[in-house]
Amino acid sequence: MSDDRCKGYREPTLSVMQQHDVGVWSDVEAHTDQGDFRGIILPRSETADAEHLVLKLISGYNVGLHYSTLISLTEVGRKEANYKIPEQEFPHDPKKPYVKLFGTGGTIASRLDYRTGAVIPAFTPGELYGSVPELADVCNLTTEKLYGVFSENMGPEQWIGTAQAVEAQIRSGVDGIVIGHGTDTMHHTAAVLSFMLQNSPVPIVMVGSQRSSDRPSSDAALNLIHAARTAAFSDIAEVMVCMFGPTSDEYGLLHKGTRVRKMHSSYRSTFRTLSDTPLAMVSRDNVQPLRQDYNHRRYSTAGEKGNADLRGIAMADFKCIPVFDDRVSIVYYYPGMKPDIFDSLIDNGYRAIIIAGTGLGHVNKPIYPALRRAQDAGVAVYMTVQTLWGYAQMYVYETGREIMGMGVVPLGNMLPEAAYMKMGWALGQSEDPEEVKRIMLEPIAGEITEREPHDGYLVHQGGLPEVADFIKHHRK
Amino acid sequence: MSDDRCKGYREPTLSVMQQHDVGVWSDVEAHTDQGDFRGIILPRSETADAEHLVLKLISGYNVGLHYSTLISLTEVGRKEANYKIPEQEFPHDPKKPYVKLFGTGGTIASRLDYRTGAVIPAFTPGELYGSVPELADVCNLTTEKLYGVFSENMGPEQWIGTAQAVEAQIRSGVDGIVIGHGTDTMHHTAAVLSFMLQNSPVPIVMVGSQRSSDRPSSDAALNLIHAARTAAFSDIAEVMVCMFGPTSDEYGLLHKGTRVRKMHSSYRSTFRTLSDTPLAMVSRDNVQPLRQDYNHRRYSTAGEKGNADLRGIAMADFKCIPVFDDRVSIVYYYPGMKPDIFDSLIDNGYRAIIIAGTGLGHVNKPIYPALRRAQDAGVAVYMTVQTLWGYAQMYVYETGREIMGMGVVPLGNMLPEAAYMKMGWALGQSEDPEEVKRIMLEPIAGEITEREPHDGYLVHQGGLPEVADFIKHHRK
Numbered sequence: 001m002s003d004d005r006c007k008g009y010r011e012p013t014l015s016v017m018q019q020h021d022v023g024v025w026s027d028v029e030a031h032t033d034q035g036d037f038r039g040i041i042l043p044r045s046e047t048a049d050a051e052h053l054v055l056k057l058i059s060g061y062n063v064g065l066h067y068s069t070l071i072s073l074t075e076v077g078r079k080e081a082n083y084k085i086p087e088q089e090f091p092h093d094p095k096k097p098y099v100k101l102f103g104t105g106g107t108i109a110s111r112l113d114y115r116t117g118a119v120i121p122a123f124t125p126g127e128l129y130g131s132v133p134e135l136a137d138v139c140n141l142t143t144e145k146l147y148g149v150f151s152e153n154m155g156p157e158q159w160i161g162t163a164q165a166v167e168a169q170i171r172s173g174v175d176g177i178v179i180g181h182g183t184d185t186m187h188h189t190a191a192v193l194s195f196m197l198q199n200s201p202v203p204i205v206m207v208g209s210q211r212s213s214d215r216p217s218s219d220a221a222l223n224l225i226h227a228a229r230t231a232a233f234s235d236i237a238e239v240m241v242c243m244f245g246p247t248s249d250e251y252g253l254l255h256k257g258t259r260v261r262k263m264h265s266s267y268r269s270t271f272r273t274l275s276d277t278p279l280a281m282v283s284r285d286n287v288q289p290l291r292q293d294y295n296h297r298r299y300s301t302a303g304e305k306g307n308a309d310l311r312g313i314a315m316a317d318f319k320c321i322p323v324f325d326d327r328v329s330i331v332y333y334y335p336g337m338k339p340d341i342f343d344s345l346i347d348n349g350y351r352a353i354i355i356a357g358t359g360l361g362h363v364n365k366p367i368y369p370a371l372r373r374a375q376d377a378g379v380a381v382y383m384t385v386q387t388l389w390g391y392a393q394m395y396v397y398e399t400g401r402e403i404m405g406m407g408v409v410p411l412g413n414m415l416p417e418a419a420y421m422k423m424g425w426a427l428g429q430s431e432d433p434e435e436v437k438r439i440m441l442e443p444i445a446g447e448i449t450e451r452e453p454h455d456g457y458l459v460h461q462g463g464l465p466e467v468a469d470f471i472k473h474h475r476k
Numbered sequence: 477m478s479d480d481r482c483k484g485y486r487e488p489t490l491s492v493m494q495q496h497d498v499g500v501w502s503d504v505e506a507h508t509d510q511g512d513f514r515g516i517i518l519p520r521s522e523t524a525d526a527e528h529l530v531l532k533l534i535s536g537y538n539v540g541l542h543y544s545t546l547i548s549l550t551e552v553g554r555k556e557a558n559y560k561i562p563e564q565e566f567p568h569d570p571k572k573p574y575v576k577l578f579g580t581g582g583t584i585a586s587r588l589d590y591r592t593g594a595v596i597p598a599f600t601p602g603e604l605y606g607s608v609p610e611l612a613d614v615c616n617l618t619t620e621k622l623y624g625v626f627s628e629n630m631g632p633e634q635w636i637g638t639a640q641a642v643e644a645q646i647r648s649g650v651d652g653i654v655i656g657h658g659t660d661t662m663h664h665t666a667a668v669l670s671f672m673l674q675n676s677p678v679p680i681v682m683v684g685s686q687r688s689s690d691r692p693s694s695d696a697a698l699n700l701i702h703a704a705r706t707a708a709f710s711d712i713a714e715v716m717v718c719m720f721g722p723t724s725d726e727y728g729l730l731h732k733g734t735r736v737r738k739m740h741s742s743y744r745s746t747f748r749t750l751s752d753t754p755l756a757m758v759s760r761d762n763v764q765p766l767r768q769d770y771n772h773r774r775y776s777t778a779g780e781k782g783n784a785d786l787r788g789i790a791m792a793d794f795k796c797i798p799v800f801d802d803r804v805s806i807v808y809y810y811p812g813m814k815p816d817i818f819d820s821l822i823d824n825g826y827r828a829i830i831i832a833g834t835g836l837g838h839v840n841k842p843i844y845p846a847l848r849r850a851q852d853a854g855v856a857v858y859m860t861v862q863t864l865w866g867y868a869q870m871y872v873y874e875t876g877r878e879i880m881g882m883g884v885v886p887l888g889n890m891l892p893e894a895a896y897m898k899m900g901w902a903l904g905q906s907e908d909p910e911e912v913k914r915i916m917l918e919p920i921a922g923e924i925t926e927r928e929p930h931d932g933y934l935v936h937q938g939g940l941p942e943v944a945d946f947i948k949h950h951r952k
Contacts, residue, residue, distance in 0.1 A: 152838040184835035185811045265866030332808035335661045344820035359660035362628040390741030
């Protein structure tokens, strides 16, 4: 079998493929002891595990079949994917805004699923233009790959490096930033960038896809067009997540980086703004703010905001604080929890613990001695709510007051994930617990808000007049 | 000051009250170094902490003021609450169904907030009749207080005891069970009762309130009427949570005990069915199923289901398995997590770990050695998703396949809380990891479903034809 026909496969799976005379791009009927499958054998990356044969099913999903379960493989055809993306030079138009696209590993607009290792990522400007030609109608695009990790493997090194790369590009004068990112921890990265990058003069837009671009239902291209549109033209100069709004492709939503969370493991409409309204709706040709209290763009290469004096003022105001101390943990409370969960963190040198408590911010009485121990040991303990929507309000009930009496600090409606990221960032700035507390309780980017709007619970979806109006005018 | 005027207060707060000549039921203006407050001083329980003065604000919320912050207290009036509930004998009507109401500590229909300790719980049938006379239109009611703990302090002892008490009542022939419970961990208890009490011939309905009954917006009475209606008449013989549906009081919803979760820290509409549709809508006089695939009532004291033969068959089928081994923990994954979180659990003798992973069920690579250690040590590790909606699908991506290769078992769309409760229950039944795995993966009460319905994401709310129709016909 040629190299091409076994691309990425090693023993013991390779022998099984050779035995049944099938290879990469074979359309096969696979008979296994766990059921029958029909699909196309995908190429694998060199770092992929050696024990699975990966099929792209007709549904578009990939499935990994363990070599030991394979009873027979019958080739019924071959369907080589369009492996080579037609590369065309990205047109340059000096009248269009300049956007920088960073990649962190969650590949946008790939030909195949971006996480199997079998991807051919469309990532150079020319490849992106070949894949999503509409991008050239929006902006001048340059790209840079920062990392190549699955989003669950993003960590302090990548968060700091991304913030620094974004800062350098903004100072060099681009009109906006797009960051391609895997969706699993996109909201974590969005939160920490919201703290690290303050008073940005231009939009910083995170984007990803829930369905790879070889599937008819892919959200990759549309999300990317929405993100580029936002980076190039939006007046909202914040760290945002740009993803599908409703389950159909009627519009995208821009979510504030500190108030957004992935809420469904597979739907495209997975990202939601919690306890607040999203920042804006976005279509292929428009960004429609849903509120007015955002940080406005203070610089663009076109128009009056492009003048050198204004740019200087905007840049002077712009701050990057790229630090993170990872000695912080989230404890997700459950009834029946025992104090050893906290004791171990204290013993292991953690400096801070974010509790996701029940209700308004509660844990059970058996935990109290461990909370007192944390207080004595100088380990900062802060409270968020595992309901995800709503506030930690620890004055209301006896339990909350008792827990506060042991030094636990409520964090209002800060999401547990945002609190974790902010704490690592705060610990990176100071050894002084009082200064850390001051940083934690001072709202920086909407992570604590004074009140929840009437439509902040569960979902901001169709039915509101402005949404209906937007769909009517901007849907293609 | 008389005993009544300082009820429950001790030093050092008592001196401050005496110094300013105020007492329980004083309507005071409190000037503190953290701001000014106006409200009524509430009585306290004997076990309450000694350092706070508790005011019922005009908003209905209680606030605890630390004695050291008090600058002045000025009595502007007195508003003694109606301390004594008018007690009337609960009428007996042999033609009405028989319902047993158990209390666990979250008090229903109390005159004051049920968690301050200052409550006068309406709990005897006579008191409940005095507070919520509509109950007598629904059923014959008897009551029994099982526990008096805040819901965050419910644990294995209370879960087992509640299951046993419910079993005994059902075998004695009541038409349905209502369990009053604090809302914080109501979904945890609902899940474990769903596993412990199988094939119940009658409804088992958990109910609570998000606002105490002295507030105009209280949901206590309406939730209790809905729950009693359900227990007495509903054809759905499952463990359910009965709470407010939408944010208004248009209808209540019945949620399956394994698929429900508290999603807002303070709203009345806090309970939501996740990745599925609720079981039914409920009004004061009707229960309208929203689906057909539930366990049907097989016994009632009225009608044909009351015949002795049918009752015998129903009871033979009914099982109670009241066991729980608490050597299980939930690990809520966050990017940057280090393996010591798992190592400590292994070292501390836990038998099982439920991970709430990102996306389709992922953790980062630095955790892998700890997962291998857990596998070698015989600690069972199972995967759920922290998106809460959707499935753990670990075959889709490399990371998931690698993690499964280390023995981690995906739990479909089982909620992390339901998985924790089921695991404690499974560990209580067997020392054999294979038997525990068999129990975990076998759906018992809807905790794993094959597919998510189109309206299973985020919220089942107004707009559907059947909801509009229900409101039109049943709203009072």
